[in-house]
């Protein structure tokens with residue numbers, strides 16, 4: 001009887017050769033200056049305890065690099081919004097500033113100046129009424145910035161309650177957001193003890209916050225509404241203006257001020273450039289704070305986000321700490337003390353290197369490639385695309401019934417949103433091939449190197465699974481083309497009825513293709529085709 005329970009750790013331990021290199025006369029491999037024959041070439045690396053003796057840096061480097069080779073290639077990771085490429089001079093700046101701690105304001109004053117410039121630039125870009133009044137800080141990412149935005153709103157609500165002689169404990173504060181909220185938003189509620197009111201999403205609400213429904217969750221203890229630009233699930237922008245208008249009306253009737261914090265983790269660096277006419281930012285007086293991730297479409301390396309308040313008025317003073325111990329008086333209103341300075345410097349590099357036009361060109365190119373991918377997927381008939389950036393506004397808006405407004409050349413005629421393609425098996429596909437599971441697409445794409453997540457939509461659409469591709473700068477047309485070929489190939493193989501157990505047999509046939517005997521085609525005279533490997537033409 002074969003055992004089903006095999007523990008890989010003990011399997012390795014029990015199968016090891018019992019010889020020790022010091023038993024082999026005359027050769028002690030650890031003396032040979034070569035990473036693989038050094039200590040851990042012949043004995044195992046202690047993984048869970050610190051080794052008593054170290055190894056030389058070259059060997060440590062080689063061993064770690066080899067293990068990391070099993071990670072996905074960052075450029076094929078289509079799951080992530082995180083930027084993975086910067087031009088060479090940026091890499092140089094990184095290396096030159098790698099050891100600077102951002103918090104040492106006195107020691108690195110120019111880093112501070114650069115930081116302040118970035119805040120002013122973003123405050124202006126997002127139409128703060130006065131960039132002098134605006135205040136902000138770099139963070140390690142949007143997550144930290146979201147905690148700060150939430151904390152400021154919580155404190156303001158407490159101040160308003162106290163001033164009105166009301167309790168801040170019974171009932172306690174609440175915050176409203178769509179059920180599609182990124183985890184950082186829900187974290188704020190749980191970590192800082194604010195009741196989290198999640199507004200369910202529907203197909204009609206385009207898988208995101210429905211402002212009218214959100215109003216059912218708002219009351220006098222609502223510290224604010226988190227509005228997302230745009231949704232991590234499908235890239236849809238949430239309707240900030242509509243939410244703001246409804247809250248204006250609510251305030252008129254009840255006297256309760258409910259501010260908006262916009263989570264523009266991705267959209268903060270897409271909307272101002274690709275959708276400049278869209279009103280979502282400080283042009284709306286109710287938007288008191290905005291966060292963005294410099295390391296997403298801000299195009300810096302991972303480790304920088306931004307939190308900006310429209311005015312000092314909305315950042316309560318008791319959240320700002322005065323630090324005296326590093327030299328002069330310094331001010332801090334972040335969760336981290338130490339943090340790397342280089343991602344902030346890289347953000348500034350991008351701002352002056354790309355400028356408005358550079359960011360715009362990249363955002364428009366990303367959106368164009370997202371449209372290409374979306375349309376091609378829909379043309380297969382196998383897939384339905386849930387994101388809408390490939391649709392013309394006139395197709396979507398119920399008020400514009402005619403197609404007269406369609407202008408293929410004009411990027412502004414398309415629905416606004418992030419360059420994200422969220423898709424699923426079409427209804428027709430699911431009916432015809434009920435045995436084919438969508439998650440297999442994720443697995444089979446991974447075998448080709450692509451990372452594309454398959455996951456459920458938020459409540460009440462949790463029975464719908466989507467595959468999602470974030471179209472970033474490096475996802476050029478040739479890469480989109482290769483990706484499409486691969487996904488078409490994989491899907492076709494899954495439904496290829498000519499093979500018994502066609503779907504489940506897929507992985508077997510994939511490994512078959514690496515069998516060299518099947519590469520004979522090249523020798524048979526068809527090898528002049530440049531794509532003449534074992535890959536199917538597509």
Ligand SMILES: *Cc1c(COP(=O)(O)O)cnc(C)c1O
Nearest residue numbers: 141142143182184232263265293
């Ligand atoms: C990525 C993301 C976050 C978290 O941002 P980090 O920079 O990864 O901390 C929060 N909200 C939204 C909408 C996001 O897309």
